[in-house]
Amino acid sequence: MTWSRVAAAAVSKGASFQRFRVERLEPLSGGHIRLTCRELVVDARAVVLAAGAWSRSLARQAGENVPLDTERGYHIEFAMEACPIKRPVSPVDLGFYVTPMEGRLRVAGTVELGGLSAPPNADRIAVLERGVRKLFPKLGPARTQWLGFRPSLPDSLPVIGRGRRQPNIIFAFGHGHLGMTLAGVTSRIVASIIDNRDDGLNLSAFRPDRFG
Template identity: 55%
Template sequence: MAASETVEIAIVGAGVVGLATALRLVADGREVLLIDPNEPGSGASSGNAGTIAEYACMPVGTPAVLRALPKLLLDPDSPLSLRWPALLQLAPWLVRFMRQSLPAATRANALALAGLLADALPAWEDMVGEAGLEDLLRRNGCLYLYRRESDFAAGAGGRAMRAGFGIHQEVLTPEEVAALEPGLPATAAHGVYFPDSINVTDPAMVMRRLLGAVSARGASVKQAEITGLQVEADGVQLSGPGVRIKAGTVVIAAGARSRALAAQAGDRIPLETERGYHLEFHTEAPLLNRPVCPVDLGFYLTPMAGRLRVAGTVELGGLVAPPNPRRL
């Protein structure tokens, strides 16, 4: 049996949430141990669309998505797909998702998300200086591209909600879209521009810099898998293959794997897995000036250092489902 080690605060999961949390805690002089079975920041925190989307308060579940759900799930090329062998496992979550897509729940969820996102940009600006990220961030905003009038009309409720929450957005004509992004084909019916949004040119490098800043301030990193969590009178006992850690406080930031650990702490959190995919196209010069999202396709095209990354869509399939080449 492995010898037990002790620490003031253990953070399970060393993705962007775990690293950002650690950076704040070590800045306050706390003793921090980051625990992850993989290289810190190497998962979804590196393989994303690279957009700090403070405007993204509209939940995935809305009345419009609820109406289109059968078509979305049955069309293999839709932005939302389901791995059918996982249907039984996903059924309770899907029922909850449908309830949360009703009008009252949609508004409540959008309000909650807007509150969570309100501090996103200033928080990232603080981390720019702390972790030396300035050369990796671009402040060119983000563009939603509506290629069909019907999609633009369907998004009216979301635009009204964002406006009500004070989110800065600008509705663009096809000519204004072309002026903003001359590299796009002239197929836009409308655009919605979010000028305050920030994107990063290299998500993996952002993670490495955050890790460097955290480590330089005294945090420790341990490569291990945590499968057990037991709350005790004097702290929390963490365990896994070959590891035992006693922490005064534990932060669970393990993504989709957080549900099992949270349940052991007594919290029933209705998490389910959402897999995203991305492709990269190497470019000698940027093809776009900012992230662009064709809303009917459900992915982002984000210019990054030496490449264009196309990322997004939603695939529900559980933790054990292997990657699906068809989605690429």
């Protein structure tokens, strides 16, 4: 399910969306949180910090030193009417995945801890392309290539819970490769935190201040 379909489903249930880049997160007196964007300023009673790989700097502004790093994943796609495989496969010795898509074949993999600002590493793309051509020598030229950012933490667990210093900021990021997969259950947990419901879940392993 693509992001647009997820968003459409949320809107059908009463949600609304506005997209702005948050540059500053500032706790105010009375427990409110001020979000400063280029276009506007929002004062909120509660904020959910779920900015994926971009969460680290905002978490610091909230008083939490979360050692989030960016695990960069590389992708290339080949246009084709009929894919040579019917399901995702991983040639273990080559270390990447090949996935059939509608009208295209996607090749993705490798791990690179490189932050958000470094330029793409052309050698990573070359490794993927050489590898997939070993499997399918008759592939034509690659149609697209891109770099994606995965928010990853040293213990491979996400950060979920209220901030220690600012309890009106609820953290929900750091799911690594499984952001979309775990979005549903994470959103239910976040809703229960905002509503102060006790759902009997032990979230201590995910607390934002676990890194000291």
